[in-house]
Amino acid sequence: xxxxxxxxxxxxxxxxxxxxxxxTAVQRTEGGRLVAQLDPGWDVGGGVLNGGYLLSVxxxxxxxxSPHPHPVALGASYLRAPAVGPATLTVQSGPSGRTLAxxxxxxxxxxxxxxTVQVTTxxxxxxxxxxxxxxxxxxxxxxxxxxxxxxxLAPPGVQVPGLSLRxxxxxxxxxxxxxxxxxxxxxVLRAWMRFADGREPDPLALVTFADALPxxxxxxxxxxxxxxxxxxxxxxxxxxxxWCLVExxxxxxxxxxxxxxxxxxxxxGRLVAQxxxxxxAPRG
Amino acid sequence: xxxxxxxxxxxxxxxxxxxxxxxTAVQRTEGGRLVAQLDPGWDVGGGVLNGGYLLSVxxxxxxxxSPHPHPVALGASYLRAPAVGPATLTVQSGPSGRTLAxxxxxxxxxxxxxxTVQVTTxxxxxxxxxxxxxxxxxxxxxxxxxxxxxxxLAPPGVQVPGLSLRxxxxxxxxxxxxxxxxxxxxxVLRAWMRFADGREPDPLALVTFADALPxxxxxxxxxxxxxxxxxxxxxxxxxxxxWCLVExxxxxxxxxxxxxxxxxxxxxGRLVAQxxxxxxAPRG
Numbered sequence: 352x353x354x355x356x357x358x359x360x361x362x363x364x365x366x367x368x369x370x371x372x373x374x375t376a377v378q379r380t381e382g383g384r385l386v387a388q389l390d391p392g393w394d395v396g397g398g399v400l401n402g403g404y405l406l407s408v409x410x411x412x413x414x415x416x417s418p419h420p421h422p423v424a425l426g427a428s429y430l431r432a433p434a435v436g437p438a439t440l441t442v443q444s445g446p447s448g449r450t451l452a453x454x455x456x457x458x459x460x461x462x463x464x465x466x467t468v469q470v471t472t473x474x475x476x477x478x479x480x481x482x483x484x485x486x487x488x489x490x491x492x493x494x495x496x497x498x499x500x501x502x503x504l505a506p507p508g509v510q511v512p513g514l515s516l517r518x519x520x521x522x523x524x525x526x527x528x529x530x531x532x533x534x535x536x537x538x539v540l541r542a543w544m545r546f547a548d549g550r551e552p553d554p555l556a557l558v559t560f561a562d563a564l565p566x567x568x569x570x571x572x573x574x575x576x577x578x579x580x581x582x583x584x585x586x587x588x589x590x591x592x593x594w595c596l597v598e599x600x601x602x603x604x605x606x607x608x609x610x611x612x613x614x615x616x617x618x619x620g621r622l623v624a625q626x627x628x629x630x631x632a633p634r635g
Numbered sequence: 636x637x638x639x640x641x642x643x644x645x646x647x648x649x650x651x652x653x654x655x656x657x658x659t660a661v662q663r664t665e666g667g668r669l670v671a672q673l674d675p676g677w678d679v680g681g682g683v684l685n686g687g688y689l690l691s692v693x694x695x696x697x698x699x700x701s702p703h704p705h706p707v708a709l710g711a712s713y714l715r716a717p718a719v720g721p722a723t724l725t726v727q728s729g730p731s732g733r734t735l736a737x738x739x740x741x742x743x744x745x746x747x748x749x750x751t752v753q754v755t756t757x758x759x760x761x762x763x764x765x766x767x768x769x770x771x772x773x774x775x776x777x778x779x780x781x782x783x784x785x786x787x788l789a790p791p792g793v794q795v796p797g798l799s800l801r802x803x804x805x806x807x808x809x810x811x812x813x814x815x816x817x818x819x820x821x822x823v824l825r826a827w828m829r830f831a832d833g834r835e836p837d838p839l840a841l842v843t844f845a846d847a848l849p850x851x852x853x854x855x856x857x858x859x860x861x862x863x864x865x866x867x868x869x870x871x872x873x874x875x876x877x878w879c880l881v882e883x884x885x886x887x888x889x890x891x892x893x894x895x896x897x898x899x900x901x902x903x904g905r906l907v908a909q910x911x912x913x914x915x916a917p918r919g
Contacts, residue, residue: 424865424913426710428737428753430730446714451864453712469712469751471864478890482822538766580735580755581708583867585894585913587887602898603871603906606762610869610909622887625894627911629708629869
């Protein structure tokens with residue numbers, strides 16, 4: 352088990368709303384509609400917004416309309432990439448009970464629906480685990496590789512996206528060979544992750560973290576993008592403050608498709624979220 | 636790598652439609668509505684129908700309304716258990732292109748919506764894999780443990796469900812200790828699987844297989860049921876004829892919730908499907 356570096360980083364704390372909270376804010380208009388401003392700072396390159404970021408916006412809308420405070424399961428179809436700027440959120444409430452509630456959230460821009468999400472909300476606590484998958488052994492955060500601090504290493508044509516300036520991502524060097532021209536034979540990436548402005552993780556943050564690593568095919572030296580088709584995120588517990596460990600791996604790359612399978616542990620080593628997505632595979 | 640037993644089993648082949656095809660058939664009425672007859676034979680006990688079976692019915696409806704022949708990604712919310720008997724299927728078509736199409740399918744009985752599913756359809760082929768997770772090493776099928784043939788071992792009050800008479804399930808004895816009063820400390824089940832009437836696997840079959848093992852908590856000696864809340868299934872390739880190997884494991888059991896994570900390999904050892912669900916955990 353690694354030394355957990357959660358308390359090592361000194362980050363600025365201010366009274367300003369965090370970059371994440373401002374960028375995912377959902378407001379109710381006087382007419383009762385839910386609206387958001389999709390923030391250009393959360394892109395993955397070329398003005399395309401990160402799928403996890405968009406899912407956090409949809410999760411906020413679901414929670415606003417639910418008797419329960421936390422998203423515990425989200426199943427999203429990515430229909431098209433929405434434009435930066437104003438978006439509307441439509442929440443169709445489904446069955447709701449004492450334990451959980453279901454809803455269907457549609458995020459749309461001026462061009463129409465971009466993302467539809469089935470959301471299950473409930474109340475997460477700090478219950479002890481009857482079984483919990485242990486965190487993999489990784490070096491401490493200060494021995495890891497910061498994507499944002501090594502922008503000059505980016506290959507020609509690869510721009511460091513806004514996402515990696517806002518989500519501090521420190522790759523386990525064992526999975527960062529691709530950044531030094533030494534790709535791996537395994538599509539696995541592993542990184543410590545937290546918001547760059549020090550905002551602590553919560554269920555909404557985990558929804559973004561669950562799609563915030565570079566495409567797993569980067570590990571194998573294929574630097575193309577992998578647009579998400581469907582993404583499921585499960586949030587399993589309230590995360591402790593500090594860095595999260597995020598691991599993504601693919602199990603099958605074939606026929607133009609790739610899966611990406613995430614597991615996220617908090618700074619106490621507890622599994623707090625999982626995700627799996629089907630994406631279009633980048634051309635090799 | 637195990638000896639693949641795909642060609643060892645002799646099963647009856649007739650011109651009758653298979654039990655699975657009959658039980659998942661979706662018909663179009665003269666009025667243009669899509670209807671199905673939910674079959675009591677596909678229960679998991681107590682008249683409750685298997686979630687994978689219901690998802691295969693919804694997938695059939697999606698394919699009927701799509702230009703593409705195969706479900707490749709399905710994200711389902713289980714709102715309530717539908718009754719056996721007549722059901723209606725409503726398909727709202729979403730964006731559709733040359734590579735894939737999106738839709739939202741609602742399965743309802745007289746009591747209202749029971750299951751809503753986001754379905755992505757596409758065309759699966761036999762493309763070679765750029766990367767494929769190898770199949771775990773397991774004993775051949777004839778050395779495995781048939782749940783249906785050992786009904787007398789079921790603990791008092793546990794009825795062998797219809798599902799396990801229709802889906803021939805041969806547990807790797809390394810994960811079947813619970814059936815002999817020797818539960819494991821790991822929530823893992825692994826089994827060879829095929830339809831009992833010899834119908835060969837295809838993408839629709841994989842959707843059922845992706846939720847057809849007993850709850851993973853059985854492995855730890857907890858014999859309660861685990862109702863599915865959300866389930867995602869990804870179909871990754873056309874499966875070869877013969878037995879599939881199905882492995883399910885949980886990563887976190889806490890606060891009344893459990894995940895179940897499936898991987899399915901075909902008789903050639905290729906990964907052909909994955910699923911992950913969030914379920915309510917059985918009381919320990």
